[in-house]
Amino acid sequence: MSAELVVQIRVDADVLLARQKAREMAKPLRFSASELTLIATAISEVARNIVTYAKRGQIMLRLVSRGRRRGIRVVAQDEGPGIADINRAMEDGFSTSSSLGLGLPGSKRLMDEFDIVSALGKGTTVTMTKWER
Amino acid sequence: MRASILKQGSVLIASVQGSMTDADLAQMRDELVLDVRRHRSTGVIVDVTMLEVMDSFAARTLRGITQMIKLLGATSIVVGIQPEVAFSMVQLGLTLEGTNTALDLEEGLALLKGPRIDHHER
Numbered sequence: 001m002s003a004e005l006v007v008q009i010r011v012d013a014d015v016l017l018a019r020q021k022a023r024e025m026a027k028p029l030r031f032s033a034s035e036l037t038l039i040a041t042a043i044s045e046v047a048r049n050i051v052t053y054a055k056r057g058q059i060m061l062r063l064v065s066r067g068r069r070r071g072i073r074v075v076a077q078d079e080g081p082g083i084a085d086i087n088r089a090m091e092d093g094f095s096t097s098s099s100l101g102l103g104l105p106g107s108k109r110l111m112d113e114f115d116i117v118s119a120l121g122k123g124t125t126v127t128m129t130k131w132e133r
Numbered sequence: 134m135r136a137s138i139l140k141q142g143s144v145l146i147a148s149v150q151g152s153m154t155d156a157d158l159a160q161m162r163d164e165l166v167l168d169v170r171r172h173r174s175t176g177v178i179v180d181v182t183m184l185e186v187m188d189s190f191a192a193r194t195l196r197g198i199t200q201m202i203k204l205l206g207a208t209s210i211v212v213g214i215q216p217e218v219a220f221s222m223v224q225l226g227l228t229l230e231g232t233n234t235a236l237d238l239e240e241g242l243a244l245l246k247g248p249r250i251d252h253h254e255r
Contacts, residue, residue, distance in 0.1 A: 011154075012154040012155040012156055013154050015154070015155070016152050016154060019186060020152075033217045034216070034217040034220045034221070036217075037185065037186065037217040037218060037220070037221045038220070038221050038224065040185065040186045041186050041187070041188050041221045041225060044186050044188040044190075045188055045189060045225075048155070048188065048189075048190060092226055099189060099190070099193065100189045100192065100193050100226075100227070102189045102225055102226045102227065103188075103189055105226070106189065106224070106225035106226050106227075107225075109224045109225065109226070110221065110224050110225060
């Protein structure tokens with residue numbers, strides 16, 4: 001099993017592929033079935049954001065460790081339009097499309113660490129990590 | 134992967150597959166709504182037992198199905214949400230408010246055959 005993997009995201013089927021690959025990568029770690037589902041759901045949200053807003057981008061999956069703790073890091077990167085107001089984008093229910101507006105704030109709740117960097121016209125990078133208990 | 138829609142008497146049973154894209158889900162919604170009209174169905178069960186991830190798009194689609202079916206005068210029930218999926222939905226903030234739910238297909242069918250379900254009450 002490789003410790004790093006990149007999934008190109010362009011169409012909705014790639015969203016499925018990304019979360020399936022993450023499940024495979026995270027499975028050997030000490031994650032419960034619920035935690036694997038949380039990770040897959042968070043990936044689904046950020047990958048869909050790429051398809052919806054940026055049209056293309058990538059999800060990088062990487063096994064990480066901190067001391068004896070292991071985790072999986074997900075980096076969702078695109079060169080799309082970027083987010084004008086990150087604070088608003090992180091609010092529950094805020095959306096510039098017709099979505100529920102739960103993707104970003106929800107993903108933050110699903111994962112242990114969450115960071116978002118975005119620049120208008122340059123793109124968005126979401127980095128999130130889930131650690132073993 | 135496409136959803137399968139079965140007709141059982143006055144009830145339609147749509148089985149969501151494990152790996153359905155957004156487009157597949159939207160197509161299932163469209164077919165279900167047409168099928169309710171075509172078969173004059175009074176109840177619809179959406180079985181999500183196989184669904185591994187309920188993200189915001191899937192939840193929005195399910196909510197849309199519930200509302201559309203209701204507008205046609207039929208009742209819909211979502212059955213088979215797995216415990217891990219429920220756990221993740223709550224953390225994500227997805228509540229499926231206004232959607233009837235049941236443990237599994239059997240319970241869902243029993244509910245449809247029982248006394249009329251009041252929306253939002255169940």
